[in-house]
Amino acid sequence: MFLFGETMSQNSPTQPRPSQKRGVVWERSFSSGRFWMRLSSLFFGALIGVAAIGSAAQAQVVMTIGNGRAHECFIHAKTGDQPRIGVTVCNKALTHDTLSKTDRAGTHDNRGVVLNMLGRTEEAAADFNMAIALDPNLGDAYVNLGAMLIKEGRHEAALVQINKGIDLGMAFVHIGYYNRAVAEQLLGRFKESYYDYKKVLEIEPNFTLASERLKDFTVTRTPTPTPS
Numbered sequence: 001m002f003l004f005g006e007t008m009s010q011n012s013p014t015q016p017r018p019s020q021k022r023g024v025v026w027e028r029s030f031s032s033g034r035f036w037m038r039l040s041s042l043f044f045g046a047l048i049g050v051a052a053i054g055s056a057a058q059a060q061v062v063m064t065i066g067n068g069r070a071h072e073c074f075i076h077a078k079t080g081d082q083p084r085i086g087v088t089v090c091n092k093a094l095t096h097d098t099l100s101k102t103d104r105a106g107t108h109d110n111r112g113v114v115l116n117m118l119g120r121t122e123e124a125a126a127d128f129n130m131a132i133a134l135d136p137n138l139g140d141a142y143v144n145l146g147a148m149l150i151k152e153g154r155h156e157a158a159l160v161q162i163n164k165g166i167d168l169g170m171a172f173v174h175i176g177y178y179n180r181a182v183a184e185q186l187l188g189r190f191k192e193s194y195y196d197y198k199k200v201l202e203i204e205p206n207f208t209l210a211s212e213r214l215k216d217f218t219v220t221r222t223p224t225p226t227p228s
Helices: 069-079 085-098 101-117 122-133 140-150 155-168 173-186 189-203 208-214
Strands: 024-032 035-042 217-223
Touching: 035 140, 069 085, 069 101, 069 173, 085 101, 085 217, 101 122, 101 140, 140 155, 140 173, 173 208, 189 208, 189 217
Parallel strands: none
Antiparallel strands: 024 035, 035 217
């Protein structure tokens, strides 16, 4: 699975371009307990590349067993160190090494992470699809595929994949909720997005990407009107 918690690749579909001004583009009210909540979101449609400052959809690695090239591939994916060398290592592991079906699926997933670091989104998505084909129960690969779909602007399709990954279970479940929140925000589903970002911080309080995304929201509370 794509490891989105540590020094992973970071790609931002929601950060504005330098010349783009932030602005409130959607406002909706919804009830929450004894209060009415009015939530406004600064919603950015610009989809920008791997070198962007800030982060949005994230990916996470799958742990492999042993000390061979598959494990080296995992290390490159986890640390983000020398991704071009990482791709070569992953290629050799998949081409020359005898891997269990589970490790082969994990290595495809990890290579996808490294390819994503290099901005090779389509190739990364192909690896995530291959990981799913080899191990349909690998929840992380679905979430990673969802991250690539977010980068492509296919937010509804991304939600389908991310929800599958969350339902199957992941090593880093907060990443699944984070990616889902990003897709929901881009779709204008601000209530759902807000609570998913909050869920991320319940699971992983130090996950600063979610904290930063919550700054996009303004929440005001007023008492529920009483019947006259």
